[in-house]
Amino acid sequence: MARVLGGPEAIAQGVQTLRAGGVVAFPTETVYGLGADALNADAVARVFELKGRPSDNPLIAHVAGEAMARRVVAEWTPDAQRLAERFWPGPLTLVLPRADALPEAVTAGGPTVGVRAPAHPLTLALLEAFGGPLVGPSANRSGRISPTTPDHVEQAFADDDLPIMDGGACARGIESTVLDLTAETPRVLRPGVVTPGEIGAVLGRDVAVGSHSTAGPERSPGRLGPHYRPAAPVVLIQTGEPEPAGARIELSKDADACAAMLYDALHRADAAGPIRIVVVLPAERRGDPAVWDAILERLGRASHPG
Ligand code: AMP
Ligand code: MG
Numbered sequence: 001m002a003r004v005l006g007g008p009e010a011i012a013q014g015v016q017t018l019r020a021g022g023v024v025a026f027p028t029e030t031v032y033g034l035g036a037d038a039l040n041a042d043a044v045a046r047v048f049e050l051k052g053r054p055s056d057n058p059l060i061a062h063v064a065g066e067a068m069a070r071r072v073v074a075e076w077t078p079d080a081q082r083l084a085e086r087f088w089p090g091p092l093t094l095v096l097p098r099a100d101a102l103p104e105a106v107t108a109g110g111p112t113v114g115v116r117a118p119a120h121p122l123t124l125a126l127l128e129a130f131g132g133p134l135v136g137p138s139a140n141r142s143g144r145i146s147p148t149t150p151d152h153v154e155q156a157f158a159d160d161d162l163p164i165m166d167g168g169a170c171a172r173g174i175e176s177t178v179l180d181l182t183a184e185t186p187r188v189l190r191p192g193v194v195t196p197g198e199i200g201a202v203l204g205r206d207v208a209v210g211s212h213s214t215a216g217p218e219r220s221p222g223r224l225g226p227h228y229r230p231a232a233p234v235v236l237i238q239t240g241e242p243e244p245a246g247a248r249i250e251l252s253k254d255a256d257a258c259a260a261m262l263y264d265a266l267h268r269a270d271a272a273g274p275i276r277i278v279v280v281l282p283a284e285r286r287g288d289p290a291v292w293d294a295i296l297e298r299l300g301r302a303s304h305p306g
Helices: 010-019 041-051 078-087 121-130 150-156 196-203 255-271 289-302
Strands: 003-005 024-026 033-037 060-062 092-097 112-116 163-165 177-180 187-190 234-238 247-250 277-281
Touching (some): 010 024, 078 196, 247 255
Parallel strands (some): 003 163, 234 277
Antiparallel strands (some): 177 187
């Protein structure tokens, strides 16, 4: 049984579990994460096992701020400093050369680590009280829809003894923007609500978007193919197109509101066991087009036939 932790004892209970090498689900502004001591290889292995996550898919180190970030990276660059000052705590993950102290599993054996400070008071307090970095992949079984409420986490891990810190519904609703700072040109590997335009404005230079497929091996494993998938198949249609039978989801016209409601809408539609989920894209899209790119990337993978 998953257990929900609330009230004034929640942080102390969470820290106790983490110190023992256990896993605690924590809230962030993006989605709920599976927290474990990022410097403890056994604790990290438990996270991979609980999620059923392929070992070639690296985890993001969650930190309270710059000082803790410096412990997981080999080099804290001027670009990282500028971006952290502007966007942390917030939904921007920075990929930097990794520190030797990190277990290999965190980085999937690679030379870099993704790091971010999440903007949720409960999890920032947990990180401060624990006093070290925590891995925090989305608290779902690998490949399934990400959780944005404690209920979603409970449903996914109903058969596990997983403590869940209740921080309410996630305000932003889709995963962080992942930015690679290890190449000549900074590159967005995963789109999110922090946009390439905003990042470029802070750095004063161009930001590339997309994987490194033309510049060597895939640099962000887990970024291709099906993901974020409900049990029912997902079909995307434009407003006004003929609609197949199934559970129907109409998305908000506003980009930020749409991101915030997306996963909960998919969870709700899926709960009834429909033959398919029909997602109707709004005819008019308001808000930042780059946030729509992030939403459509998730929906593209949720509806991936593979
Ligand atoms: P999740 O924890 O479910 O939000 O997934 C984290 C994602 O961040 C992974 O699928 C990778 O695409 C990306 N990521 C994490 N660490 C790195 C890294 N060192 N280099 C490139 N991408 C990373
Ligand atoms: Mg995930």
